[in-house]
Amino acid sequence: MGKFQVISHPLIQHKLSILRRTDTSTKDFRELVDEIAMLMGYEVSRDLPLEDVEIQTPVAKTVQKQLAGKKLAIVPILRAGIGMVDGLLSLVPAAKVGHIGMYRDEETLEPVEYLVKLPEDIDQRQIFLVDPMLATGGSAILAVDSLKKRGAANIKFVCLVAAPEGVKKLQEAHPDIDIYTAALDEKLNEHGYIVPGLGDAGDRLFGTK
Numbered sequence: 001m002g003k004f005q006v007i008s009h010p011l012i013q014h015k016l017s018i019l020r021r022t023d024t025s026t027k028d029f030r031e032l033v034d035e036i037a038m039l040m041g042y043e044v045s046r047d048l049p050l051e052d053v054e055i056q057t058p059v060a061k062t063v064q065k066q067l068a069g070k071k072l073a074i075v076p077i078l079r080a081g082i083g084m085v086d087g088l089l090s091l092v093p094a095a096k097v098g099h100i101g102m103y104r105d106e107e108t109l110e111p112v113e114y115l116v117k118l119p120e121d122i123d124q125r126q127i128f129l130v131d132p133m134l135a136t137g138g139s140a141i142l143a144v145d146s147l148k149k150r151g152a153a154n155i156k157f158v159c160l161v162a163a164p165e166g167v168k169k170l171q172e173a174h175p176d177i178d179i180y181t182a183a184l185d186e187k188l189n190e191h192g193y194i195v196p197g198l199g200d201a202g203d204r205l206f207g208t209k
């Protein structure tokens with residue numbers, strides 16, 4: 001079974017509380033998602049493999065460490081996942097970025113995929129699949145299906161708020177992936193929204209409602 005980790009650093013908890021508030025503006029919401037993603041990135045990238053590299057300092061030749069071989073791809077699930085990309089890129093600027101477009105049908109709550117655009121060598125990359133919300137789990141499961149169909153093998157799913165129902169479904173469907181969240185909330189409501197959650201992440205990020 002992959003790792004499941006709630007990254008509950010005090011800075012993350014503080015920022016997440018502001019993010020959840022109804023009266024937080026679109027501008028602040030966007031900045032907070034960016035900052036929280038960056039803070040989570042520190043922990044999510046903890047086990048990236050290193051290799052030796054010989055370098056010359058002004059004083060001597062020395063063998064030190066650098067990130068090894070297989071490189072990273074950050075893959076946001078559109079729309080809301082886009083808000084987490086820059087924060088992670090600020091830590092690993094050389095990462096490639098793929099996109100998976102998906103929306104939840106409001107009646108059935110089933111995800112509908114409308115775009116997949118990934119780096120060609122996605123099968124050789126460590127992937128950070130990002131979406132602020134893990135609710136029923138449908139979108140994350142379909143996104144991982146889509147990545148695996150294209151050869152991806154090394155996937156970490158990173159979200160900000162998760163419902164227990166979604167975590168369970170994602171773990172059952174894809175037991176090999178690691179899941180990181182900033183908060184594990186109480187439950188889903190009858191409309192498939194996370195309680196207490198933060199509302200519709202895409203709408204709040206882009207100001208569409």
Ligand code: PRP
Binds near residue numbers: 077132134200202
């Ligand atoms: C939201 C969110 C996730 C999905 C989670 O996207 O960003 O992708 O719902 O729900 P699930 O776990 O039940 O699948 P939404 O469908 O609202 O699309 P949007 O980001 O384009 O607004």
Ligand code: URA
Binds near residue numbers: 193195199201
């Ligand atoms: N998608 C969201 O944006 N918010 C929720 O609470 C559930 C799904």
